[in-house]
Amino acid sequence: MDSIKKSSDFSLVAKHGSRWFSDSFIIQILKKEDRLEQNSRLGLIVSKKVGNAVIRNLIKRRFRQVFRSSFPHEIKGYDVVLIARKSTLERDFEQIQADMRWSLKRLGLLQ
Numbered sequence: 001m002d003s004i005k006k007s008s009d010f011s012l013v014a015k016h017g018s019r020w021f022s023d024s025f026i027i028q029i030l031k032k033e034d035r036l037e038q039n040s041r042l043g044l045i046v047s048k049k050v051g052n053a054v055i056r057n058l059i060k061r062r063f064r065q066v067f068r069s070s071f072p073h074e075i076k077g078y079d080v081v082l083i084a085r086k087s088t089l090e091r092d093f094e095q096i097q098a099d100m101r102w103s104l105k106r107l108g109l110l111q
Contacts, residue, residue, distance in 0.1 A: 001039055001041070001042055001064075001067070002038075002039050002040075002042070003041060003042060003043065004041045004042065004043030009041075009043070009079065010043055010045070012030065012079075013029070013030040013080075013081045016030055017029050017030035017079070017081070020103045020106050022100075022102065023087055023091070023099060024084070024085055024095070024096050024099050025082050025084055025085055025088060025096075025099065025100075025103075026083040026085065027080065027081070027082055027083075027100075027103045027104075028083070029078055029079070029080050029107055029109070030078065030079045031077060031078055032078065033077070035076075035077045036076060037077070038076060038077060039076060040071065040075060040078040040079070040080060041078075041079050041080065042063075042080050043080070043081040043082070044060050044063055044082050044084075045083040045084065046059050046060055046083075046084040049086060050084050050085075050086055050089070051089065055089065056084075059084050059089070062088075062093055063084070063096075065093075066093070066100045067080070067082070067100065069097065070097060070104060070110075071104065071109070072109075072110070075109060078109075
């Protein structure tokens with residue numbers, strides 16, 4: 001799994017991608033036709049409104065692990081951006097994972 005680092009890539013996903021709102025995050029997905037043979041990329045946005053640096057890093061670690069376990073490796077060529085909500089702190093790992101799977105199903109990436 002690669003990371004999205006440039007603000008222009010984040011903007012591109014926000015402008016042209018599909019999005020789904022869950023209780024703990026907002027997910028934005030954009031299929032990149034020029035990157036079909038490459039791994040999918042993940043971008044994380046956790047604002048200071050969610051918590052201090054320790055809390056933000058905890059949420060990022062959870063998001064990365066949930067993404068690895070929920071997103072199939074055979075699906076390639078997608079840019080995925082996860083935006084944390086303040087309610088993410090109140091949810092445990094299993095609840096976030098269930099939200100991720102439900103969101104990916106709604107976006108048509110899982111069966």
